[in-house]
Amino acid sequence: MxxxxxxxxxxxxxxxxxxxxxxxxxxxxxxxxxxxxxxxxxxxxxxxxxxPGFIDLHMHGGGGAQVTTQDPAEIRTAVSFHRRHGTTRTLASLVTDSLDRMVAAVSVIAAMIDAEEPGIAGIHLEGPFLNPSKRGSHHNDYLLAPDITALRRLLDAGRGHIRVVTMAPELDGGMALLAEVLRSGAIVAVGHTEATYRQARDAFAGGARLATHLFNAMRQFHHRDPGPAGAALADPNVTCEIINDGIHVHDEAVRVAVAAAGADRIAFITDATPAAGMSSGTYRLGPVPVIADAGSVRLADGTLAGSTLTMDAAVRHAIQVTGIPVVEAARAAATTPATLLGIADHTGxxxxxxxxxxxxxxxxxxxxxxxxxxxxxxxxxxx
Known part of the structure; x- marks a missing residue:
């Protein structure tokens, strides 16, 4: 004691x-x-x-390593890097790659979780069922239309450890795929989407409970069509991820989101890439080269491609810059994600x-x- x-x-x-x-x-x-x-x-x-120990729902890598890989040592390096920045539990988030490589990476991470690898709370599939027009850094050649057979391959490889699947519900077959994800016990996240407000609202009414990096890689909020962001903020059952680095979302937009949803429905995430904690240069995010410079990560055409953020930096920015009260910042970094994942009874x-x-x-x-x-x-x- x-x-x-x-x-x-x-x-x-x-x-x-x-x-x-x-x-x-x-x-x-x-x-x-x-x-x-x-x-x-x-x-x-x-x-x-x-x-409380931070819980990151959305981490692709850090310390020069990524998690969309079949190398357990590389995955372990990324998880360990973020642990040094206060993340005690994280979802290992995979970017879109060829289906075979995604299945292989999922299988490796599932085996690590079965072996009680410290710090990994599950797997997040950010793709491949995304809208090509909002793909961000996801490789266009490997995106898939909603395909239940492909989904089941991924779910089978995950052996119950896939906790979140990001998808664009407006795609043909999207709502059927959403229902299949729910049947597996995983959480559906709406993201990388051109969904209208009505389409996003229908997805949330159908059981989706998470908005992937709110405002980013989704149809813009408009006063005649609030889009996915408006639908997510208005639904009391939806948690909204936010990349709170001062780059992805304007500080005032973060304040508006917290005011609209409350800290109980805001989850700070990193969306971190292998460039987190590293010097400027070129890194790989799945099959895609990305360029880190001046604290941001982008494709060659300037498109944002994840971040260099860590959870402690997200919390500092929230309190010192955005002006979010300390208790609410802690909730968004730990309690809210723990509640979403169903682990708030023992952590968060x-x-x-x-x-x-x-x-x-x-x-x-x-x-x-x-x-x-x-x-x-x-x-x-x-x-």
């Missing part, structure tokens, strides 16, 4: 300042404000913040009884240490 003291503890409803948090056997057993209870060994952090907030998945940040919100089940996986506790 150990009590962390001398810090600000971000709970689901408030910030305990000064606060304390007690860990035992990998679980949070108590939190409080002021002086900690006597009789327990303590570590005084001397300031800073305790946040600093609540007694849940896993001690904790990000320790300094006063400027930079990562000092990351704990998973109460044990440091990055950095260390003061002695």
């Amino acid at each position: 150990l009590t962390l003291t001398g810090c600000r503890v971000v709970t689901q409803r408030t910030v305990l300042d000064p606060g304390w948090l007690t860990v035992a056997d990998g679980l949070i057993v108590a939190t409080g404000r002021g002086e900690p209870p006597a009789g327990t060994p303590t570590v005084d952090l001397g300031g800073g913040w305790l946040f 907030s600093l609540t007694p009884g849940k896993a001690a998945d904790i990000v320790i940040l300094d006063d400027d919100l930079a990562v000092r240490a990351v704990l998973v089940n109460g044990a440091p996986v990055h950095g260390s506790l003061p002695r």
Whole structure:
């Protein structure tokens, strides 16, 4: 048993300042404000913040490595890179590639999850069932029209570990594919889409529960046709991903989205590429070369192609630039994605009884240490 003291503890409803948090056997057993209870060994952090471990629904790579690959070591490198930035659980997100290569990559990641690979909470298929006109960085030659046979190949390879499938519901056969994804138990995300407001609304009414990187790679919001973004923000059952890096979405648009949906329905994501944490240069995102420069990642024609974002940077930007309250930022980075994935009963907030998945940040919100089940996986506790 150990009590962390001398810090600000971000709970689901408030910030305990000064606060304390007690860990035992990998679980949070108590939190409080002021002086900690006597009789327990303590570590005084001397300031800073305790946040719940971040949960990223949408990560393609980082540290020079990507996850659309058949190489477990490369996948592990990407996951480990983001863990150092506070992401205690992530979905390994695949970009569109040839169906055979996607099936092979899904099978490799599923085997890693079966072997309890740390940090991977499941698989996200961002493709191949996307609208070519909104494909972004996805390779046009490998996009598929909605095809239930192809979907079942991917689902079979995933062995129950595919948690999210992004698709464009307006494509011919899209709603039938949506129903098949739901039957598998995975979450349908609407994204890379030209859907009108009505088409997106129908997809959400049909069971889709997530909007992939809200505003990006989708029909624009218009006052006579609010499009997918308007449909997602208006539906109380839909969670909206946001790439909060100040590049993909204007800060004021983020404020509007949070005001419209509430932090309970906003999930910060990275959409990170192998260029995250690396210098400027050319990298590969699946079969596509992408160019990283000045903090952004683009195709040769200037199209945005994922990001260099990490979850700690998304949280800092939310609080220090966008002006989102600390509690709401923590919710969007941890609690909301945990709820969507159905794992909020044991992670996603600093609540007694849940896993001690904790990000320790300094006063400027930079990562000092990351704990998973109460044990440091990055950095260390003061002695």
